[in-house]
Structure formats: C-alpha cells, structure tokens
Amino acid sequence: MPETAARILTAALEAFAERGFDGASVKEITERAGANIAAVNYHFRSKDDLIRAVLEHFLGEINAARLAALEHCEAVAGPGGPTLEALAEALIRPMVRLSRDRQDGRAIVRLLLQARALPRGSTNSVLAAQFDPVHLRFLAALQGAAPWLAHEDIVWRYDFARGAMMQILADLDRGTNRLASISPQVAGADDDAVVRQLVTFIAAGFRAPPAPR
Missing domain, CATH: 1.10.10.60 (Homeodomain-like)
Structure with missing residues (x-):
C-alpha cells in the first residue's frame, strides 16, 4: 500500500x-x-469508500490473524482436537493485540460499536464480508470441541464470547477508562491479563450445561 x-x-x-x-x-x-x-x-x-477501506484494512488484519491462530491451534492439537481454551485464545488474542492504536487506545473497537449502533448499508456489507467467514470457521471448531452442545447453544455462547470481549475492550479503552473508578487494578490490566480473563470466562461458559429448553 x-x-x-x-x-x-x-x-x-x-x-x-x-x-x-x-x-x-x-x-x-x-x-x-x-x-x-x-x-x-x-x-x-469518496468518503464512503474511505469508510469501507478503513474497516476492510483494520478488520482484515485482525481477522486474518484470527484465522491463522485457529489454523495453528488445529494443526498442533492432539487427537481430540483443539481445547476450548485454545480456540477462545485464537478468537480473542488477535483482537486484543491488534486493536490498539497509536494513542494506545482502541479506535477500531469504537468504530465497530459505532457501526453496530448506527447501521448503514455500506458498513453492513463490509462487516458481513469481514466477519461471516470467520464466524463459520470458529463455530465449526467450537462444535467439535463441545460436542455435547446443540448448534444453537454454540451460536449463543459464541456471540456471548464476542460481546464480552467487545465490552471489556471498550471499558478499558484509554478514551473512556470506564473501569478506573471501580477497580484501578483491572483498569490497568495489560493485554495478557485481558486475554487470560476472557479465555477463562469463555471456556467456562462453553462447558456449562445447556440452557433449559
């Protein structure tokens, strides 16, 4: 470029x-x-084309890293396939690591939240192209790691996992620092701590019994 x-x-x-x-x-x-x-x-x-290019460039980098991490954990897994922890880390770590901007904030997270809150056709199409193939790959891998769950439960919990990640990254964003008054220790967490906490939370969520029907 x-x-x-x-x-x-x-x-x-x-x-x-x-x-x-x-x-x-x-x-x-x-x-x-x-x-x-x-x-x-x-x-x-045009400005609309610039908006699309920004989303494609920065989300493309994150999602390429996610797919590479997923392929790696599948390649090195034992006969039972990747663990829930390995899959959660492949999903989470690239976003945590690559979402930092040059001001040490989370500009791409703010941009994603904005695109979700104020949807428009041009951004919706970019988000679908960027995320849908990634979602399908992770859903299939998670189904293999949690065969006791129905497909709909996998989808629910995968979306909960993504939501938890976006929520904590938004709250830890330097521009908002929403957690500073609640817990300075959490507010000052480094990326490795964020990943560890999210992976533990997500893996436990997938191991929980299915929700009552």
Whole structure:
C-alpha cells in the first residue's frame, strides 16, 4: 500500500472513532495525515469508500490473524482436537493485540460499536464480508470441541464470547477508562491479563450445561 494511503487510513480510523462517520470531515482527516484532499480522491474516491477501506484494512488484519491462530491451534492439537481454551485464545488474542492504536487506545473497537449502533448499508456489507467467514470457521471448531452442545447453544455462547470481549475492550479503552473508578487494578490490566480473563470466562461458559429448553 502506498505510504500516503496508509497515513490516510490511520488518520481516518482515529477521526471516525473520535467524531463519528458523519462528524469527521475529509479535511480533518487529510490534515491529520499530512496529505491533501486530492490524495483522498485519488486513493479512495469518496468518503464512503474511505469508510469501507478503513474497516476492510483494520478488520482484515485482525481477522486474518484470527484465522491463522485457529489454523495453528488445529494443526498442533492432539487427537481430540483443539481445547476450548485454545480456540477462545485464537478468537480473542488477535483482537486484543491488534486493536490498539497509536494513542494506545482502541479506535477500531469504537468504530465497530459505532457501526453496530448506527447501521448503514455500506458498513453492513463490509462487516458481513469481514466477519461471516470467520464466524463459520470458529463455530465449526467450537462444535467439535463441545460436542455435547446443540448448534444453537454454540451460536449463543459464541456471540456471548464476542460481546464480552467487545465490552471489556471498550471499558478499558484509554478514551473512556470506564473501569478506573471501580477497580484501578483491572483498569490497568495489560493485554495478557485481558486475554487470560476472557479465555477463562469463555471456556467456562462453553462447558456449562445447556440452557433449559
């Protein structure tokens, strides 16, 4: 990717996370990137295309790392296949590690929450393309690791796992720091601690008995 385009994507990620898709202007983004508006038009054509490119670039990096982690834990697993802990870590660690921005915040998490809260056709299509193949791969692997659960239970618990991850990352985001007044120890947790806590929680959730029908 050209260096100017990369700077624009990073600047756009930060601006959209801080001010929203509609609130952040192309002029503000180019000023952050040290570029001119013509560069945005050249590399991305329009603001809507820039929004899509930001989501595709940063989510693509995270999801590629997730699939690579999943393939690795399947390759090194014993005859019984990957453990629930290994699968949970493959899902969680890439997001925890790669969602940090250059201000040590979680801009991509804020952007995802915004895209979910204020859906639009252009972002919905990107999210579907980025996440649906990943979801299907993890659901199949989790079904193999928890064969006592019905498929619908796997889907429920997988979505709970994703929700827990997004909630804690949003609360630990430097821009919000929602946990500082509740627990300074938790608020100051490093990425490894976040992963350990999430993996333990998620694996226990999958091992719980099925919900009553």
